[in-house]
Amino acid sequence: MPHSEAQPLLTQPDRLERRLKEIPSEPGCYLMRDREDRILYVGKSKALRSRVRSYFRSRHELSPRIRLMTRQVCEIEFIVTDSEAEALVLESNLIKNHQPHFNVLLKDDKKYPYLCITWSEAYPRIFITRRRRFRSPLDRFYGPYVDVGLLRRTLFLVKRVFPLRQRPRPLYADRTCLNHAIGRCPGVCQEKISSEDYHRTLRKVAMVFQGRSDELQVLLNEQMERYAERLDFESAARVRDQLQGLDQLTADQKMSLPDSSVSRDVLALACDDKVAAVQLFQMRAGKLVGRLGFTADAHGLNPGQILQRVIEEHYSQVDAVEVPPKLLVQHPLPQQPLMEEWLGEQRERRVVIECPQRRQKADLIELVQRNAEFELLRAQQGQEQQALATEDLAQLLELPRPPRRIEGYDISHIQGSDAVASQVVFIDGLPAKQHYRKYKIRSASIQAGHSDDFMAMAEIMRRRFRRWARVKAEGADLGALRHKGGSALQTDGLNDWPDVVMIDGGKGQLSAVMEALRELNLHEDLNVCSLAKQREEIFLPGESQPVDSEPDQLGVALLRRLRDEAHRFAVSFHRQQRGERMKRSRLSDIPGLGPKRIRDLLAHFNSIDAIQLASVDQLSVAPGVGPSLAQQIRDYFHPDESEAPALASTSDPELG
Numbered sequence: 001m002p003h004s005e006a007q008p009l010l011t012q013p014d015r016l017e018r019r020l021k022e023i024p025s026e027p028g029c030y031l032m033r034d035r036e037d038r039i040l041y042v043g044k045s046k047a048l049r050s051r052v053r054s055y056f057r058s059r060h061e062l063s064p065r066i067r068l069m070t071r072q073v074c075e076i077e078f079i080v081t082d083s084e085a086e087a088l089v090l091e092s093n094l095i096k097n098h099q100p101h102f103n104v105l106l107k108d109d110k111k112y113p114y115l116c117i118t119w120s121e122a123y124p125r126i127f128i129t130r131r132r133r134f135r136s137p138l139d140r141f142y143g144p145y146v147d148v149g150l151l152r153r154t155l156f157l158v159k160r161v162f163p164l165r166q167r168p169r170p171l172y173a174d175r176t177c178l179n180h181a182i183g184r185c186p187g188v189c190q191e192k193i194s195s196e197d198y199h200r201t202l203r204k205v206a207m208v209f210q211g212r213s214d215e216l217q218v219l220l221n222e223q224m225e226r227y228a229e230r231l232d233f234e235s236a237a238r239v240r241d242q243l244q245g246l247d248q249l250t251a252d253q254k255m256s257l258p259d260s261s262v263s264r265d266v267l268a269l270a271c272d273d274k275v276a277a278v279q280l281f282q283m284r285a286g287k288l289v290g291r292l293g294f295t296a297d298a299h300g301l302n303p304g305q306i307l308q309r310v311i312e313e314h315y316s317q318v319d320a321v322e323v324p325p326k327l328l329v330q331h332p333l334p335q336q337p338l339m340e341e342w343l344g345e346q347r348e349r350r351v352v353i354e355c356p357q358r359r360q361k362a363d364l365i366e367l368v369q370r371n372a373e374f375e376l377l378r379a380q381q382g383q384e385q386q387a388l389a390t391e392d393l394a395q396l397l398e399l400p401r402p403p404r405r406i407e408g409y410d411i412s413h414i415q416g417s418d419a420v421a422s423q424v425v426f427i428d429g430l431p432a433k434q435h436y437r438k439y440k441i442r443s444a445s446i447q448a449g450h451s452d453d454f455m456a457m458a459e460i461m462r463r464r465f466r467r468w469a470r471v472k473a474e475g476a477d478l479g480a481l482r483h484k485g486g487s488a489l490q491t492d493g494l495n496d497w498p499d500v501v502m503i504d505g506g507k508g509q510l511s512a513v514m515e516a517l518r519e520l521n522l523h524e525d526l527n528v529c530s531l532a533k534q535r536e537e538i539f540l541p542g543e544s545q546p547v548d549s550e551p552d553q554l555g556v557a558l559l560r561r562l563r564d565e566a567h568r569f570a571v572s573f574h575r576q577q578r579g580e581r582m583k584r585s586r587l588s589d590i591p592g593l594g595p596k597r598i599r600d601l602l603a604h605f606n607s608i609d610a611i612q613l614a615s616v617d618q619l620s621v622a623p624g625v626g627p628s629l630a631q632q633i634r635d636y637f638h639p640d641e642s643e644a645p646a647l648a649s650t651s652d653p654e655l656g
Contacts, residue, residue, distance in 0.1 A: 023049045028080035041102040044087035069102040114141040122195040268330035268368035270376040277376035304331040323347035386429030393555035403499035408562040410504040412570035416451035418577045422570035454512035461516040469520035506532040
């Protein structure tokens with residue numbers, strides 16, 4: 001019987017009501033997930049609680065599509081923002097990044113508009129576009145903006161306040177037009193103004209679209225006062241409305257930063273005397289693409305120490321490409337220069353850590369902190385329940401103290417093909433997704449048509465704990481290492497010792513795991529158990545009978561939740577691997593395409609659909625593909641095109 005949190009919320013009224021009460025009545029986005037943690041739907045609202053509640057309170061008023069969606073919702077997440085406009089931009093980012101099944105309106109290629117200034121030209125143009133194509137590294141895009149009508153009106157207003165080129169092409173070849181005569185244009189077409197002076201004017205305009213609109217507001221205020229002195233109240237009211245529109249347009253959009261070429265992670269926390277909730281927002285190309293949540297022990301630590309500990313723990317476990325060039329943190333770190341040096345070694349490039357105090361970056365920190373406060377409130381409400389569950393598990397497994405780090409493992413395949421394994425981690429009874437790991441099964445004997453879960457699980461145990469086995473063989477004291485504090489800077493990465501290891505399976509899988517641990521000489525150091533699906537029974541090494549327990553016991557429920565999460569994570573990874581293999585199998589049928597060229601093609605075009613739609617010229621510029629091979633790829637996907645010229649020449653004599 002699956003764990004309750006893997007069941008739809010509609011079947012659990014008490015849990016649904018608790019979850020709805022945790023959602024704040026503030027602007028933001030909500031994400032609805034199914035039992036396999038897939039995002040079903042992303043929405044936004046200026047009042048999150050009432051909007052989400054409406055899905056479960058007025059079901060008869062919902063469309064059949066949304067009613068079907070709510071029947072599958074097992075979890076609801078939320079991200080608060082400062083305004084509904086920010087929530088709208090964030091919603092667009094999340095939908096285009098995750099492509100939820102039940103979001104249909106924003107799945108197309110519609111994008112919010114940007115303002116482009118072509119700084120690479122002697123006399124830059126300024127225009128609105130929805131397609132960000134960099135003609136030069138010097139060209140800049142500002143935005144995105146939610147209201148394109150408002151953006152057009154403001155651009156028109158800017159062109160009235162500042163003397164700018166008004167036409168994309170000159171009206172006359174040898175003289176200026178009326179715009180120059182009335183002061184609207186500085187005479188760009190006839191070079192009446194130098195390139196340097198024109199760039200200087202445009203830098204003032206750029207400040208407006210960067211949110212630094214003080215200068216323009218001063219000019220408009222002066223103009224409004226002149227109208228009022230002349231008793232031209234209609235014109236004064238129009239300028240007043242323009243000022244209000246400018247305020248709305250240039251409001252900080254923290255979900256999409258102006259310096260969109262910079263990638264950064266933003267960390268902030270909220271804590272009490274016992275626990276700290278840390279939020280890490282991942283900003284890539286100026287947009288929020290991911291969010292990680294951490295819980296940390298706050299006893300005797302100040303906020304800077306907690307943030308540093310989280311940074312150590314997270315970035316010691318990720319690949320170099322996942323380390324951004326810049327980190328924004330809420331509080332100064334105790335060893336900030338050392339952390340920058342260490343992260344730079346991880347990334348193999350310079351990494352900067354900032355503690356912003358002003359303007360947009362500080363506002364972004366404040367927003368992340370607010371999300372951390374909501375997570376802290378939720379953690380406080382469930383803290384007592386999780387503590388009881390870990391204490392109960394300690395009694396079941398006869399441990400000297402409640403386990404803090406619990407790891408769960410599962411295998412996924414289809415008759416041996418695309419065999420993978422998952423490692424999920426719970427810390428203090430809560431998922432710690434930053435520590436999740438995926439494994440591809442390497443054993444040559446496990447392949448399509450032949451599966452061996454026992455061998456696969458043993459392989460994963462050997463790979464997971466071989467570092468610890470090597471350290472023990474060198475004479476190190478494992479007890480001292482695993483209680484040293486878990487700092488990525490102080491223990492050479494040996495900071496992931498689990499208090500409990502849980503295997504998804506029965507006595508057979510457990511025996512295979514223990515045999516692998518004996519080979520590593522760690523069988524007496526690790527606390528290992530297995531959870532059998534059929535009767536939810538817990539087995540311990542060397543015991544023929546399961547542990548005496550009840551299915552509804554808190555400790556059993558905790559293991560069951562761990563098992564379900566390991567299964568979900570393994571199945572998701574297996575589907576991903578199977579999909580990639582099927583894509584590669586299609587390309588491998590093309591003569592001249594080997595494994596390396598296939599990898600390069602997929603990396604260049606991102607998907608096989610994009611390769612199929614690409615022209616010969618687009619294919620020929622891909623790494624390792626010349627004109628001849630590009631034509632072969634095009635002919636493979638579009639065989640009718642290769643026959644078209646011959647057919648045309650025989651059917652229409654004028655084509656010759």
